[in-house]
Amino acid sequence: MQRWQINLAVLWFGNFLVMAGMTMIIPFLSLYLKKDFGLTDSHEIGVWAGLIFASNFTTSFLFQPIWGKLSDKYGRKMMLLRSGFGMSIVMVLMGFAQAPWHLLALRMLNGVISGFSPAAVSLVSSTTPKEKMGFAMGTLQSGGTAGTILGPFIGGLLADSLGFRPIFYITGTFLFLASTLSWIMVKENFDRDAAAHTPQQSVLTGLKSLMAIPQLPALLSVTFLIQFAMLSPMPLIPLYVEKLHGTEANLAFFAGFVGSVTGLSNMVSSPLLGRLGDRIGSTRILIISLAGAAFMLIPQAFVGTVGQLLVFRFLLGCFLGGMIPTVNALIRRYTPDNMVSRSFSFNGSSLALGNMIGPVVGGALSGLIGIEGIFIFSASLLLVTCVWAYRTLRSPARSSGEFR
Structure with missing residues (x-):
């Protein structure tokens, strides 16, 4: 396999694990608030669930351009690993949350440090021949889509058998594995000296x-x-x-x-x-x-x-x-x-x-x-x-x- 193909295969799997992990909490978020945090009012549960779900996208929207700037300066792989390992820690911490606002704050922090998928897209695009770009982008997208499909299904099954909190620990492990695999297997030709002088x-x-x-x-x-x-x-x-x-x-x-x-x-x-x-x-x-x-x-x-x-x-x-x-x-x-x-x-x-x-x-x-x-x-x-x-x-x- 050529280097771009190896990168694509590894990041496909990484994208799958990340998106599966990130979507595993969707089926039981409201139930988690009800059973583990003691919320009883359905309106209150709905408000907290909506805020917690949207907070990740809000901070991600604000911080993605900052990480993009640093990626052009220090390399795409570094930003990929920063995001992956950072999100794995935050996800495990969500399993220890004791109040809804803890979960809200951690979801906001997760959005701040997120960016595995954009970094993966950028890295694949920088190492793939232009005549193969469409195939590479489509393949990478399919990995994230597969994770998005299977994540809620897996999360629902595990929640029924293990309870809610262990799902966060499992999700954090998934993210850690994806990041470790990318650290070992993915290679990037990035001239830091040239970038530093740009x-x-x-x-x-x-x-x-x-x-x-x-x-x-x-x-x-x-x-x-x-x-x-x-x-x-x-x-x-x-x-x-x-x-x-x-x-x-x-x-x-x-x-x-x-x-x-x-x-x-x-x-x-x-x-x-x-x-x-x-x-x-x-x-x-x-x-x-x-x-x-x-x-x-x-x-x-x-x-x-x-x-x-x-x-x-x-x-x-x-x-x-x-x-x-x-x-x-x-x-x-x-x-x-x-x-x-x-x-x-x-x-x-x-x-x-x-x-x-x-x-x-x-x-x-x-x-x-x-x-x-x-x-x-x-x-x-x-x-x-x-x-x-x-x-x-x-x-x-x-x-x-x-x-x-």
């Missing part, structure tokens, strides 16, 4: 420099809009399944199945669409994926059975596999070599912002237009994003004689 820009100055590249503002905005549109309906999916299912029998199973089927097809399609993007152009794949996802959201507002919803959620995942990995590949194409990590860190902030705002806005709008309206709203947003991306990204590609 004039360092502040975070704001670096952002202004990147925003001067015409394609990057569009790509960062596309990342935010993708996450915003896709996560807007997510908190309401279980209620929609309940409405369609019409009975209590196997309700939890169907709700979980609907939630995971999109990730399954996403995991499979990401490497395939990435490889296809290397052949026919990443811009084409991004435009097709945005349009396809929009048209797969619309029928979800009109389905009459859970089976029909499953079909369209599966097809939606097929198109999702061509979005974020393709954006990452295009960001690498348009970003100067000495600002790659910083560029990906700003993209990570855009992603965190979409994760944070999307469910909040979706929940607020659902009272006015219902979940069916949220599907239409999300589809419309993706179509607008598709048109914007097409108008922004096609010009430089066509001027070079190739719509890539």
Whole structure:
């Protein structure tokens, strides 16, 4: 195997462990607050659960650009290990929390030091041949998606058999293993002497420099809009399944199945669409994926059975596999070599912002237009994003004689 392939394989596994560990707490967070912290009021539990869940994204949004700047100065691998080992310690400490505010503070700290996945994207992009970039980005994405799918499932099983607190210890161990494996196996060609003598820009100055590249503002905005549109309906999916299912029998199973089927097809399609993007152009794949996802959201507002919803959620995942990995590949194409990590860190902030705002806005709008309206709203947003991306990204590609 070539060095870039070894790095990709190790970081795929690392990304899987990190995302599995980070999502293992999702199924039992509210139960953890109720049974281990003694909260009884359902409204109070809901407020604390929402704050604790969102706090990680809030601090991550604020601190990702800072880590990106340091990554360009000291190396991507160092930032990868900083994040991985740091999060493993914080996750273990969550198992010792004695009050909700302890958990909130630790989740905020976790967001501050997070950044394993953006650092992995940056490192893979810096060591992968450009003609293989789409495949590499798609493959790396599939690892994170697989972890996101299996994490809640594993967490739910372990919580039933071991209780809640041991899950945090197991999650911390997963993160530690991923970081140790990356420390031993991943190699990076990074010239620290050259980086040390390169004039360092502040975070704001670096952002202004990147925003001067015409394609990057569009790509960062596309990342935010993708996450915003896709996560807007997510908190309401279980209620929609309940409405369609019409009975209590196997309700939890169907709700979980609907939630995971999109990730399954996403995991499979990401490497395939990435490889296809290397052949026919990443811009084409991004435009097709945005349009396809929009048209797969619309029928979800009109389905009459859970089976029909499953079909369209599966097809939606097929198109999702061509979005974020393709954006990452295009960001690498348009970003100067000495600002790659910083560029990906700003993209990570855009992603965190979409994760944070999307469910909040979706929940607020659902009272006015219902979940069916949220599907239409999300589809419309993706179509607008598709048109914007097409108008922004096609010009430089066509001027070079190739719509890539």
